[in-house]
Amino acid sequence: MSKSIVVGTTLAVLGLGGMAFGAWQMQEAQEARQPQYxxxxxxxxxxxxxxxxxxxxxNVTVQRQAPTRDPHRVVGSAAGAIVGGLLGNQIGGGSGKKIATVAGAVGGGLAGREVQERIESGQTVTTTEQRCHTVTDxxxxxxxxxxxxxxxxxxxxxxxxxxxxxxxxxxxxxxxxxxxxxxxxxx
Known part of the structure; x- marks a missing residue:
């Protein structure tokens, strides 16, 4: 083989290698400029x-004891005293009759007062009230x-x-x- 062919071939190989290396460097530089994700x-x-x-x-329905129109229960005491006095008056005679009438009136008054209290305690009134409370969402x-x-x-x-x-x-x-x-x- 002639010397010029060997030198030419060597230069061609070196030139191609250099070009390949240059292309690789360009590709690396281009990849470095490409966005990364x-x-x-x-x-x-x-x-x-x-x-x-x-x-x-x-709104809640509430039952309460009805208010009384006679808080001192005068009507019950009076009615009881009248009935007790009439019954006491039927007993005995003379001064015993007077004592029995007074005792009947006092006892009847106390009994009438108790009867009125029991009747009134059973009477109720139904009303509606608004009741509120706090809840946390x-x-x-x-x-x-x-x-x-x-x-x-x-x-x-x-x-x-x-x-x-x-x-x-x-x-x-x-x-x-x-x-x-x-x-x-x-x-």
Whole structure:
């Protein structure tokens, strides 16, 4: 083989190798400029319980003892005294009759008072009253989201105020850019 063929072939091989190396470097540089993404692997809402008190009022039927028109039970005492006096007057004669009449009137007055009290205690009045009480309503409020994401085989977590969109997030210098998360159709 001639020396010029060997030198030419060697230069051609070196030239092709250099071109291949240059193309590889360009591809590496281009890949470095390509946006990088991390896969979102989980989104868990963070919640807290919120209790709100409120007043609930209901109309309730209530039975009460009827108010008396004669709180001192004068009518019962008087009626009892009259009946007792009449009965006492039927007993005996002379001064014994007077004592029996007075004793009958006193006893009848006490008995009449008791009878009136028993009758009035059994009398009721039905009314409707409004009764109110406080109840507490409880509900869950979302305060943020715990987001798990994977990049280069490592799983990381971030706490966000709002749910991320899409299935991946763009990375800049290895840090997620949540405000510009990628949709599944992007990139």
């Amino acid at each position: 991390a896969e979102i692997t989980g989104v868990e809402p963070l919640t807290r319980s919120v209790e709100t008190p409120r007043e609930v009022c209901e 409880t509900h869950q409020e979302t305060t943020g989201y715990e987001v798990s994401w994977r990049h280069d085989g490592e799983v990381h977590t971030s706490r966000l105020d709002s749910r991320p969109e899409g299935e991946r997030v763009r990375l800049v210098d290895g840090k997620p850019q949540w405000q510009a998360s990628a949709s599944p159709a992007e990139g």
